Amino acid sequence: MSAGRRALPDFRVPNMARMYDYYLGGKDNFPADREAAERVIAAYPLTRVLAVQNRRFLERAVDYLAGQGIRQFVDLGSGLPTSPCVHELARKLQQDARVVYVDNDPVVTVHREAMCGGYDRVAVIKGDIRWPQEILTDRRLTRLIDFSEPVAFLCVAVLHFITDDQHPRDIVAALRWRMAPGSYLVISHAAADEADTRILGEIAEAYKGAAPTVPRSLAAVGELFSGLELVEPGLTDAGRWRHATPWDGTSIRILAGVGRKPR
Numbered sequence: 001m002s003a004g005r006r007a008l009p010d011f012r013v014p015n016m017a018r019m020y021d022y023y024l025g026g027k028d029n030f031p032a033d034r035e036a037a038e039r040v041i042a043a044y045p046l047t048r049v050l051a052v053q054n055r056r057f058l059e060r061a062v063d064y065l066a067g068q069g070i071r072q073f074v075d076l077g078s079g080l081p082t083s084p085c086v087h088e089l090a091r092k093l094q095q096d097a098r099v100v101y102v103d104n105d106p107v108v109t110v111h112r113e114a115m116c117g118g119y120d121r122v123a124v125i126k127g128d129i130r131w132p133q134e135i136l137t138d139r140r141l142t143r144l145i146d147f148s149e150p151v152a153f154l155c156v157a158v159l160h161f162i163t164d165d166q167h168p169r170d171i172v173a174a175l176r177w178r179m180a181p182g183s184y185l186v187i188s189h190a191a192a193d194e195a196d197t198r199i200l201g202e203i204a205e206a207y208k209g210a211a212p213t214v215p216r217s218l219a220a221v222g223e224l225f226s227g228l229e230l231v232e233p234g235l236t237d238a239g240r241w242r243h244a245t246p247w248d249g250t251s252i253r254i255l256a257g258v259g260r261k262p263r
């Protein structure tokens with residue numbers, strides 16, 4: 001490679017953001033992503049339903065938070081742009097909402113910058129939640145987000161790609177520490193207390209090369225909210241959070257909750 005040229009991403013390798021895009025019916029994916037995603041769907045046919053429920057949860061959570069007066073949002077592991085985006089949702093109720101999108105995938109951030117970077121009071125950062133302090137002190141973020149005011153951190157469908165030795169509890173502790181009283185932490189997370197280990201093995205195998213998959217127990221996901229007050233209805237399936245879903249319980253669950261830092 002000649003000096004000054006960046007290596008191109010290898011689109012022959014599956015990628016978690018593009019696999020998720022495929023589950024949602026998006027077009028920003030390649031054959032390797034579709035093939036890996038189809039293997040996940042073959043192992044667990046409700047995968048697409050869970051992905052859509054996850055995204056709808058994010059939308060309802062942002063709507064709820066904007067209704068609570070939140071005007072600052074940091075979307076961590078924001079993924080490829082999916083309509084409606086967080087700034088569009090938040091601005092339905094809070095016209096001056098400030099939104100920072102963060103992802104560690106360079107293709108995602110380029111795409112996000114192209115789609116959302118031109119909006120006023122929106123920033124896009126390539127950052128890794130495993131190093132939260134770097135994100136929290138990034139000038140592009142601190143120019144927009146005033147941590148003396150309430151903020152909402154979104155960690156939606158991202159922490160189950162963080163292994164235990166990457167310390168997800170420390171990541172959320174760093175966010176919690178930065179949150180002014182009255183701030184919120186939004187989490188959705190795969191849980192598999194009741195899932196067949198064979199299915200989980202097949203899913204992990206399909207994601208190989210893309211990401212480690214780390215479903216956690218209901219109790220372990222609940223611990224991520226420690227120090228916060230869970231708003232109603234508490235930690236529940238994404239499809240059931242402030243919503244009625246026609247689906248029965250699934251063995252692999254996307255647990256979802258919104259915690260508020262007490263005043």
Ligand SMILES: C[S@@+](CC[C@H](N)C(=O)[O-])C[C@H]1O[C@@H](n2cnc3c(N)ncnc32)[C@H](O)[C@@H]1O
Binds near residue numbers: 077080155
């Ligand atoms: C399944 S997508 C979720 C997208 C969006 N949050 C949603 O729920 O609709 C997971 C995203 O997290 C990003 N991600 C994974 N690990 C990350 C990390 N360590 N730091 C920042 N982003 C990460 C991936 O690149 C991907 O875009």
